[in-house]
Structures are given as C-alpha cells and as structure tokens.
Amino acid sequence: MPPAKRGRRMVDQDGGGGGDRVGALPDEVLHHMLSFLPVRDAVQTCVLAHRWRDLWKSATGLRIGSDEEDTARVREIREFVDHLLLLRGCAPLDMCELKFWFDSDEDDEEEDEESKNDARRVNLWIRSAVASKVRNLVLNNICSGSFELDDLPLVSRHLTRLELFNLELTNRFCNFSSCPALEHVKIANSTVSCPRIISSSTGSLLRLIITRCSFVVGTSFRTKICVPSLVSLQLDSNSKTPLLESMPSLAEATVRVTAGCSDVCGNADSGYCGFEDCKYCYPIDDNRNCVLLNGLSEAKNLALTAECKTFIFKRDLQWCPTFSKLKTLLLNDHWCVAPDFHALSCILKHSPVLEKLTLHLFSKGPEHKVELNGSFGLMDRPTGISERLNIVEVKCKVVDENVSKVLKFLCACNIRKLTNCS
Known part of the structure; x- marks a missing residue:
C-alpha cells in the first residue's frame, strides 16, 4: 500500500489525526483532560480534528477566567460565555470555576444600567452551572468591590463543595438546606448580610470556613450560624461576631476575633463595661447568652484567639459551658x-x-x-x-x-x- 493511503487509514482508525495517541483515548478521559484547561483553550481544541469538534461541550469542568491575565470584565466576556453555555447545554459538570471582574459606576446612569445587566448575566451563569449538576462550584470576583448574588437559596442535589470570594451574600443565599450533598463551604473576603447561615439538621455540611468577612445584619442583631452537622469550623470575626448554635459533631474549631471586630464597648478602656443596659455589651437579640462558646462546647480540638479589646470572649465566660x-x-x-x-x-x-x-x-x-x-x-x-x-x-x-x-x-x-x- 502506498504511504499516503496507509496514513489516511491511520487517521480513520484512531480518529485523532495521524496516529495521535491522545486523540485515540476514550471520550471520558478526554472530557476529564479538557476540564483542566481554561475554557477558551478547551473550546479551541475543536480545530484539531473532526473527532475533537464537539468534545469540549462535554468537558467535566469549566474554568472561566481561571488565570489572572485571562480574567476580564464581565461585559468583555459575556457574549462568549453566553454562547458557551448555550452550546454545551446541561452536560454534567464536576467543577465550575467562574473568575470575573465586576465593578459598577453608580455615578454614571448608563454605566450603572450596564452593571445591572452584567450582574444579571453572572447570576444566570451561576444558575446554569447548578442546572448542570455541578459538584464543585467556585465563584471569585477579582475586583475589590463586592458582587451581589441573587437573593435565592441554592437548590442542588449534586453540589458537594462551594467556594465564594469577594461577593455580597444576602438573606436567602446562605440557606443550604436544599443542598443535601454539600460537605464543604468556604466564604472569604465577602460581605455577609444573611440573618442565618443554615443547613438542615440532617444535612451533610461538614466543613465551614469563613475568613476576612464582614457580617452586616444590623446594629442590634447577629448572623446566626446554624449548621448542626459541622465537624470542622474556621471563623474570623471581622465585624459583628456571628452567633454559633449547637454543633454536637464538632471535632475541631479555630475562632479568631480580629482587630476589625465591632464588638467593643467604648464605655470602658478594657473594651467591656458589663452593664446590662449597655447596647454595645448586650445587643437586643443576644438574650444574655453566649455568642461563641456554647456553640463550640462539643469541640475536641479548639483554638481561640483575639487581636483587640473585644468583649465577646470575656462576656461569654459569664455563662461558660x-x-x-x-x-x-x-x-x-x-x-x-x-x-x-x-x-x-x-x-x-x-x-x-x-x-x-x-x-x-x-x-x-x-x-x-x-x-x-x-x-x-x-x-x-x-x-x-x-x-x-x-x-x-x-x-x-x-x-x-x-x-x-x-x-x-x-x-x-x-x-x-x-x-x-x-
């Protein structure tokens, strides 16, 4: 057989282009390999050969803006991402990492409207990932300002890991009761305006990390963390300290009250005057009870540190469990x-x-x-x-x-x- 014809037979047999051993791998393996590429690179593999034309549509992972230099403002990538999600449909996802740059200019009416459109776009992308049965979801706003997520609870039977960076979480988003498989949640550099971070009593949430976040509910109210299934907790209190409810399965916890904590009484040099009618030492909804220590009382390994004159630990010791x-x-x-x-x-x-x-x-x-x-x-x-x-x-x-x-x-x-x- 002439060399040229023999070469064509090799292409037809392996489907990967001239003896390409990577192209000869099973589709499932290639889908997994493509999940490690930035999404633009994954899409561009469609030009390699006929076999590759649609493989990217079933990649098990999406990394949108996964490299810093590839991270663009939402309006610069929204058309690409819209088409991407439309073409891939609801193919199942093991992982979705959405790294974007969102900023708003409320002083400019036209810019403000564009920002609202961008916000709606991003929230739709998130819901699309959830609809694709994503198991590991990472949302990261690179801009220094916060991006507000939709005030809707997450509903997913498949989500096991959630990581949120530089976002604004409001009311119902931190209700994880409808995510029965969720095991790991990390929230960093974000504003938490939710009255509760909650998982059902029969939930699977085992690890919760909240670091460099501001809790904003009201001067007299605290965010309550109600996750009875927790095994591991890491908490940095950088504003108004959240109230921890019972965690009977807690194995280890690290709680650090930082210099930005607002639980400091200006009526005393020590940071705590202790008068029962002091609105700083005893906010309305505290009910003269522990804020942190009761929720940590079942822990096997515990680290408690503070960087300022906060009264939280000192006040809690009055009801030390x-x-x-x-x-x-x-x-x-x-x-x-x-x-x-x-x-x-x-x-x-x-x-x-x-x-x-x-x-x-x-x-x-x-x-x-x-x-x-x-x-x-x-x-x-x-x-x-x-x-x-x-x-x-x-x-x-x-x-x-x-x-x-x-x-x-x-x-x-x-x-x-x-x-x-x-």
Whole structure:
C-alpha cells in the first residue's frame, strides 16, 4: 500500500489525526483532560480534528477566567460565555470555576444600567452551572468591590463543595438546606448580610470556613450560624461576631476575633463595661447568652484567639459551658490577663478532659522564638483542672515581664518541668 493511503487509514482508525495517541483515548478521559484547561483553550481544541469538534461541550469542568491575565470584565466576556453555555447545554459538570471582574459606576446612569445587566448575566451563569449538576462550584470576583448574588437559596442535589470570594451574600443565599450533598463551604473576603447561615439538621455540611468577612445584619442583631452537622469550623470575626448554635459533631474549631471586630464597648478602656443596659455589651437579640462558646462546647480540638479589646470572649465566660470533649486547647495572650488570669482559669476549670494546653503569648505564628514545655504535677493539682492535662506549651517571641507573669501563674498551678525547647 502506498504511504499516503496507509496514513489516511491511520487517521480513520484512531480518529485523532495521524496516529495521535491522545486523540485515540476514550471520550471520558478526554472530557476529564479538557476540564483542566481554561475554557477558551478547551473550546479551541475543536480545530484539531473532526473527532475533537464537539468534545469540549462535554468537558467535566469549566474554568472561566481561571488565570489572572485571562480574567476580564464581565461585559468583555459575556457574549462568549453566553454562547458557551448555550452550546454545551446541561452536560454534567464536576467543577465550575467562574473568575470575573465586576465593578459598577453608580455615578454614571448608563454605566450603572450596564452593571445591572452584567450582574444579571453572572447570576444566570451561576444558575446554569447548578442546572448542570455541578459538584464543585467556585465563584471569585477579582475586583475589590463586592458582587451581589441573587437573593435565592441554592437548590442542588449534586453540589458537594462551594467556594465564594469577594461577593455580597444576602438573606436567602446562605440557606443550604436544599443542598443535601454539600460537605464543604468556604466564604472569604465577602460581605455577609444573611440573618442565618443554615443547613438542615440532617444535612451533610461538614466543613465551614469563613475568613476576612464582614457580617452586616444590623446594629442590634447577629448572623446566626446554624449548621448542626459541622465537624470542622474556621471563623474570623471581622465585624459583628456571628452567633454559633449547637454543633454536637464538632471535632475541631479555630475562632479568631480580629482587630476589625465591632464588638467593643467604648464605655470602658478594657473594651467591656458589663452593664446590662449597655447596647454595645448586650445587643437586643443576644438574650444574655453566649455568642461563641456554647456553640463550640462539643469541640475536641479548639483554638481561640483575639487581636483587640473585644468583649465577646470575656462576656461569654459569664455563662461558660462545660467543654466535655475538649482534649487540646490553644489560646493567645487575650486570655492571659494579670493579675487574676480569670479567663484562662475559667476555661481550664470547664475543660474536665483536657490533655494539652498551648499558649501563644504576644507573638504570632512563625515569629515565635521561644518555646517552653512543661506539664502539671500529679500532686497538688488546682481544684477543677483536668487530671489528664499533662502537656503545656508556651510559645512567645521573648520572655518579657508580661510572659513572666503568665509563667508565674502556671507555676502556681503546679506546672513542672517547664523547660526552654527553642
């Protein structure tokens, strides 16, 4: 057979263009491979050969604006994305990442109308992804301003992971009760105007991360986090601290109250005056109850830190629950205030099975230069302190006067073998 004819037979047999082994792979494999490409690149594979013409339509992932240099304003990509979604129909999606640039100019009437059109477009794209049974959905507004999502609850039997960045979440969007398969939610750099972040009592939501977000409901009201199925919680309170409801399955939680927290009373230098009629210390809907600690009382591993004069932890200690499952506890210097060290003492006495205590004093993370390790003596243990507590770590930048006061308090509690391990 002449060479030319033999070559044509190879093209016909593998369908991938002249002996192309990639093109000879099963459709399911190619759909998966295409899901890792930015969507424009995936669409452009249609020119490779006849076999590739429609493969992109069934790719298991869409990465729209997935690279920073490829991220454009919504109005610059809306025609492309509209046609993309129309042509692919509702083919199932494992993953959809929508990275876009949305900004609005309310001072210009024409621009404002265009922005509203862009907003409607993006919300339709999101609903299209949900209709395509997407399992992993990432929404990221690259612009510094927030993008407001539709005030409609998510409804999906297939969604398992949701990540939201630089968005504005209103009323019903954070109602995940109609997402029975949802396991992981991350919300970052966003404004949360929802009265509740909620999942059904029989829901599957296991991991919730809320970081660098502002909670905006009202001066007298708090966002309530009602997710009883949670196993892992990471929360940064950067405005009005949300109220945590019962989480009986909670295994680990990290709660950090940042310098932007608005739960600070201006009537006292300490940040908390404690008067019952103070609208700052006791907002209307708090009902004189715990804001954070009750919801965290079932945790096995817990980290509680604060960067400012917030009153939340101090006020919560008036109704301090028993942490009946808590085995490891990390606190920062916010909990170690001389002379009586009431906060530290209180939480230790309410942790009957605690095994390990770590204190980060007047330094952060990798800045720790000194590490002191010790343990409680078996004899003369202070009343109420866990008999299982046998590891105590103190990490700091330098052993100064403030750190020395904490160490003296620990020694008074019969800490032994306190040695420098740095």
